[in-house]
Amino acid sequence: MQKICVCGAGTMGSGIAQSMAQNGFSTILFDLNASVIQQAKINIEKNLQGLVEKNKINPQQKNAITEKLYFTSDINDCKADIIVEAIIEVETAKTDLFNRLASINQTETIFATNTSSLSVTAIAKKIIHSERVVGMHFFNPATIMKLVEVVVTDETNENTRSTIVELARKLNKTPVLCKDAPGFIVNHVARPYYIEALRLIEEGISDFETIDKMMENSGFKMGPFRLMDLIGNDINYAVSNSVYEAMGKPKRLKPSPIQEEKVLKKELGRKTGKGYYEYESGE
Ligand SMILES: NC(=O)c1ccc[n+]([C@@H]2O[C@H](COP(=O)([O-])OP(=O)(O)OC[C@H]3O[C@@H](n4cnc5c(N)ncnc54)[C@H](O)[C@@H]3O)[C@@H](O)[C@H]2O)c1
Numbered sequence: 001m002q003k004i005c006v007c008g009a010g011t012m013g014s015g016i017a018q019s020m021a022q023n024g025f026s027t028i029l030f031d032l033n034a035s036v037i038q039q040a041k042i043n044i045e046k047n048l049q050g051l052v053e054k055n056k057i058n059p060q061q062k063n064a065i066t067e068k069l070y071f072t073s074d075i076n077d078c079k080a081d082i083i084v085e086a087i088i089e090v091e092t093a094k095t096d097l098f099n100r101l102a103s104i105n106q107t108e109t110i111f112a113t114n115t116s117s118l119s120v121t122a123i124a125k126k127i128i129h130s131e132r133v134v135g136m137h138f139f140n141p142a143t144i145m146k147l148v149e150v151v152v153t154d155e156t157n158e159n160t161r162s163t164i165v166e167l168a169r170k171l172n173k174t175p176v177l178c179k180d181a182p183g184f185i186v187n188h189v190a191r192p193y194y195i196e197a198l199r200l201i202e203e204g205i206s207d208f209e210t211i212d213k214m215m216e217n218s219g220f221k222m223g224p225f226r227l228m229d230l231i232g233n234d235i236n237y238a239v240s241n242s243v244y245e246a247m248g249k250p251k252r253l254k255p256s257p258i259q260e261e262k263v264l265k266k267e268l269g270r271k272t273g274k275g276y277y278e279y280e281s282g283e
Contacts, residue, residue: 015142
């Protein structure tokens with residue numbers, strides 16, 4: 001079985017690493033920030049204990065999963081067959097990380113990015129052996145959501161594509177091949193869901209709780225504001241900007257000043273305990 005390294009231990013990275021370990025992969029979880037790594041370790045332990053209590057796994061299985069995970073804040077530990085990055089949504093941060101890792105890994109190591117909206121082609125172009133760069137876009141929460149968009153570029157080779165599709169299947173996910181386009185499929189279609197809801201607030205037509213209630217009552221699983229809080233308002237704002245720029249700045253997709261305000265106030269959603277709503281820790 002391939003060795004996996006997940007970079008970034010925030011909302012997505014810790015869930016992706018847990019999924020990998022639960023499905024038998026030896027997994028390194030790396031974050032620049034040692035306190036984030038500590039928190040990810042606590043969260044994964046808590047999640048696994050929850051699965052034991054629900055009789056979904058037994059204590060021996062829990063121990064076996066825990067043993068598959070190695071937590072680190074030292075980049076030199078990041079040697080693997082497949083690297084999945086889930087760090088901040090900034091292209092230069094992702095390419096700098098991949099290039100650092102390319103210098104300490106073999107040329108066959110696959111580099112998968114969990115970017116929600118950045119061009120995988122643009123990232124690949126800056127990495128040596130760009131044919132091994134691919135998008136592997138998980139959904140939040142990564143331990144639960146089945147969909148994985150596998151984003152190939154014109155340069156992605158067959159081995160990279162098939163390895164990542166196969167990896168997603170081994171994680172009991174449903175891989176869907178996507179072309180590299182702004183927001184791929186889901187984030188492209190979903191963008192107006194957030195932006196139009198924010199416009200209603202900007203224009204004083206409604207408030208966020210009413211909008212959420214109405215959308216949920218009309219059949220959507222989560223209203224736009226509850227969903228933005230789950231995603232992280234910083235990530236959602238970065239994705240909004242990135243799709244807006246990549247689509248040639250159409251007025252209808254212009255990010256909202258409310259999103260910027262949330263980021264400046266560090267009201268990022270569940271991960272900071274406050275976004276549009278307030279959360280108990282761990283909620
Ligand atoms: N939040 C979502 O719903 C969601 C869904 C799918 C994809 N994504 C994508 O996943 C990525 C991560 O999103 P998130 O919500 O987990 O963000 P997050 O803010 O929760 O976590 C990002 C983590 O990356 C770490 N980090 C930053 N730079 C680093 C570096 N150079 N090396 C190692 N670690 C670094 C930070 O310390 C932080 O812990 C983004 O690209 C985002 O677009 C997010």
